[in-house]
Amino acid sequence: MKGAAIVGAHELPPQRTTPGVTSLEMIARAGRAAVLDAGLTPKDIDGLMIGPQVGETPQHAPAALSEYLGLRPRFADIVDLGGASGPGMVWRAAAAIAAGMAETVLCVLGNARDTERVPRSPNRNPIREFDVPYGASGANQAYAMVAQAHMAEFGTTAEQLAQVPVKQRQNAMLNPNAVFHGKEITVDDVLSSPVVMSPLHLLEVVMPCGGGAAVVVTSADRATDLRHDPVHLLGAGEMVTHRALSQAPRLTTSPLAPAIDQAYRMANVRAGDLDFLSIYDCYSIVVAETVEDAGICPKGEAGAWLDEADFSITSQLPINPHGGQLSTGQSDLAGGMGHLVEAVLQLRGDADGRQIDDPELALVTGNGATLSEEVALVLGSSRA
Known part of the structure; x- marks a missing residue:
């Protein structure tokens, strides 16, 4: 730890009581x-x-x-x-x-x-002063505002966003652990499902579930002697910009953009080097913005890209091969961990029934609050 030093310090004078102060x-x-x-x-x-x-x-x-x-x-x-x-x-x-x-x-x-x-x-604090008093409370309204902003700025349509749950559901058909395994849907099904918060429909909103997920991390040296081929952390990035949606720097570009860029630079890879994406998908709009922020398609073109994209395990760039949280279910914070577990299984070659052909590099993302606390990882197989 010799490379670090303390360069600033301050202590507030202790007080028996601090009336009126939070x-x-x-x-x-x-x-x-x-x-x-x-x-x-x-x-x-x-x-x-x-x-x-x-x-x-x-x-x-x-x-x-x-x-x-x-x-x-x-x-x-x-x-x-x-x-x-x-x-x-x-x-x-x-x-x-x-x-x-x-x-x-x-x-x-x-x-x-x-x-x-x-x-x-x-x-x-801003969320209680500028958001909640005006009814702007909860995840549904926040992500609906993000979707509205993307539609207004770039012309993204409801039909294009509906492609996300439809194409991920096709992957979930291969995953017997998915809540919606065996229940195929169409774009018409998504658009005819109840509007939870305009413009988002029920089938493009994640379903809360119970469950759990975990991974074990060890040193590279120790990993060579264990049961499975190691999956290496090649790059990581993180960015936090706000808590209240009213304080977000922008609604159509998330903190994932700099976080992913940092992960790419650390791993010395580019978007075109990736073999698949295991990306956070609590709402359809999150996938749309993530593929833009990850450089998979240009900013503002996610709608047209979703129309043409193939999410399947046989495509050039599979997305959420386990079905994502929209089809597998969101086990609270473990729902995000599920994307990491899926990436590990794929890179080890252990994703039975939905295995991608010899993947070497994966992008995994995590999202907190409303596109507020963002983490990106680049993982590599033992062959990477």
Whole structure:
């Protein structure tokens, strides 16, 4: 860890009580002061490590704090080690820097103490001030707005977006573990299904399920002596830009674009080198934007591309060969892990019944909040 050093520090004076102040505000004060102490600006910070609570929201904490501080980290993480969280953050930050995931990481902890029990989530953050009071609450409306924006800017049609669940369902027909295995659908089926939030229909909205998924990671040396051929992490990228949709820099380009670009550069590959995509697909519009942000097709041309694209395992570029979350089901956070598991099975040659012919390179993506917390991985087989 000799390649890392602490260059800024600040502690807020401890107080018995902090009436009228939120934990989010305390964290922001301490973080800002440490950045200033280092002689840096928010633009210099590309990594963020926080504790399990920011006082603002029980989920999407890195996005909430990034938004509050005006940060856009390429690496974000939560450390939950009690009194050891501070030191634990430092070595993780050093590891992230050594891995090329970030250059300058802000590590910050803080909490308020109000004996009058001021609500921990007052309207002092953008999502509660500019979104929720106007009815903009929940994933369905957020992704519907993204779809509307894409249609308005690029002329994308509902028929084109409907191609996503239809073509992924064809892959799910090969996956007996998919919830919708054996239930083929057409574009007309999608467009005639109930409108959940205009312009999104029921069959292009993910179905919540129960379930789980996991992977085991070890060193490259250790991996050579184990049961399966190793699947190598060749590149990684991450970007966080906002929490509230009202604060998104743009609705038709997601933080996946820089995250994928970083993963490509780290792996020394291009979009044309990929053998398949295992990409997050909670809504049809997410797949449309992802193929653009991944350089599979030019920005704004996803609609026409979806009309012609072949997602199947025998195509030049299979997409979500297990059927994706739209057909397999979304087991909460494990739904995203499912894309990683599928990529590993394919690259090992263990995807029984739906195996792609000798794949070597895969792009895997993950998505948090509303195209807010984005991660991209390039994985390679032992032959890559």
